[in-house]
Amino acid sequence: MVARIQTVAFRGIEAVPVDVQVQVASGLPAFTIVGLPDKAVAESRERVRAALIASGLSLPPKRITINLAPADLPKEGSHYDLPIALGLMSAIGAVPSDAAAGYLVLGELALDGRISSVAGTLPAAIAANGRDMGIICPAATGAEAAWAASDMDIVAPANLLELVNHLSGNQILPRPAAMRQPDTQALPDLSEIRGQEVARRVLEIAAAGGHNLLMIGPPGAGKSMLAARLPSILPPLDPREMLDVSMIQSIAGEMAGGRISSRRPFRCPHHSASMAALVGGGLKVRPGEVSLAHNGVLFLDELPEFSPQVLDSLRQPLESGETVIARANARVTYPARFQLVAAMNPCKCGMAGTPGHTCRRGERCVTDYQARLSGPFLDRIDLRIDVPAVSAIDMMGDGKAESSARVAARVSAARKIQRQRFLEMGQTSLHTNAAASPDLIEKIATPDPESRALLVEAAERFSLSARAYHRVLKVARTLADLGGELQVRRPHIAEALSYRLASSLA
């Protein structure tokens, strides 16, 4: 007889149905898994056998064949343990044969029969709900599944025995509750930053329009400090964004206790990060930092220290808002619409441009260092500013700077204007000016004749690329939104141009 259990395979953040078929037939004792299993799935055999024995069930000395259908879809990961074990238990009569009908099943088994947490429970639960099914998942990720729907059937056992007891009706498990990450933990506040008026203003603009930002300045000027305060002025995620962010975290196995947070992600990978770590992929396809920063911020500190190839691999997601990982047998897409914030020293020794300083290596100290950033990469950064060291006078001044809460209020107002405009234009998925397409930005940021002249002049003098032209328009639109103005005017264009052209970047 063949027992069948429903589970899923992950393709990007999509959960594709997989049918686990278990046959126990007479013949020489054997245990085979077929259907393109990867190493983790093939090893499932040993975990399932041990977990069943630990739970007091022994495998019959028969010929056991497991087929994971469809056979041509690659199966990765350890979450097939539980469906395989459940299929076996059903085949040998340890649980009623129809007990798991109507459930999607996923979970990894420990040798002692415990069910360990797996990645991807949230997308699996959403897929299950879409197919009017319930889900059986590890206790550790039950809270995650509870976010899929409030009325869906969720069974989240801690071990195989609990599952057997639940399915045979001996001891029913309670449904796990959806939990939210409390947002009470205070974020670092902008009021701690002395001076740096320009940088504060630009940080506000970046937050308001979702623009990419590069800060250039000597060590100790407060660049990392400024970047770390960006989350405190960004608006919270809306429910739709929150779900998208959580889906990616779930696939990456990074959802803290299955709790959902309304805070925007802020990822700061170290400059030794590999391309796979940053854009995703690797031995096992998983989302990279760019996807984990979806709807939030990717902060690259000490930008030129990243490998140039790694930085250039960011160009595609920066443009399209998603990453595509091509593999021999599959092509996987993850969402990656993030705001890039970067900080760097002007040169290797860090002090170029500081009055009275001459680099020991001369001009090359600057040029070699900055040459690590390619033109096309820099072209995608709308706001580039110099962050000079704060003067002693500024540091000693006792006037407290404006707090994050007040800046956040202005950012939120500007974002509401943008969102409203996009909704009126039927662009329901757009939230920020930075994410608008070139066509759209030309429509919403039409400069008046005076500012058009300025733009044309600047475009010719500084040979702006078409991309740069649109990006200047985007920033100008945000400046007008921050000022509560309908029309993009000359001062907006002039200010936007100044953030693109005036930095000490060679």
Ligand SMILES: Nc1ncnc2c1ncn2[C@@H]1O[C@H](COP(=O)(O)OP(=O)(O)O)[C@@H](O)[C@H]1O
């Ligand atoms: N504008 C500032 N206001 C207050 N403290 C500052 C400021 N700039 C730098 N600091 C101090 O200097 C330290 C180093 O700043 P940091 O942001 O790491 O500099 P950078 O990243 O530019 O090298 C901070 O932890 C803070 O104590």
Ligand SMILES: [Mg+2]
């Ligand atoms: Mg720093």
